[in-house]
Amino acid sequence: MLLSMKERIKESFLVMQDVNSQLFTKSVEEELLLSVKNESNASLEEIVTLLGLEEDKESHPMALSGGQKQRVAIACAAIAEKQFIVYDEPTSGLDYENMIKMSKLIAKMKDNTYATIVITHDLELILSSCDRVIHLEDGTVKEDYELNAEGIERVKFFFIHLS
DSSP states (O other), rough: OOOOOHHHHHHHHEEOGGGGGGGOSSSSHHHHHHSSSSSSSHHHHHHHEEEEEEEEGGSGGGGGGGGHHHHHHHHHHHHOOSEEEEETTTTTTTHHHHHHHHHHHHHHHHSSSEEEEEEEHHHHHHHHHHHHEEEETTTEEEEEEEEOTTTGGGOOOOOOOOO
């Protein structure tokens, strides 16, 4: 897939580590609708339910907890149907139960994207939703390897340090 820079930008979505910088509307529902690419997006309600946002649809995004805001931003990424999605520390503010929900969504979505990049230090997230690990340290690739269905059985212990 060869795209111009303008096309790459159009087909990209970034979930920032500080999601306060990317929530703009007066309600969660409005925020989600901003990201809808296809008016008949049947997955909207499924994603809202999966991430446990049903009761928050009328809430102002800035009135939510950090974890709820994170889930709203992740839902927006899923609904946007972009080809390139970057998640910067997507588990920040999430409890274990919501991290599992979010990792299932990321794993499900990667079949519909050209590239999904997860920037994280969270080993559980890596093993539950990633199929390749690129370990960066001081701007240098230290390791680059694939994970398979057996996950950790095939992978030696690793630490991801991004600086």
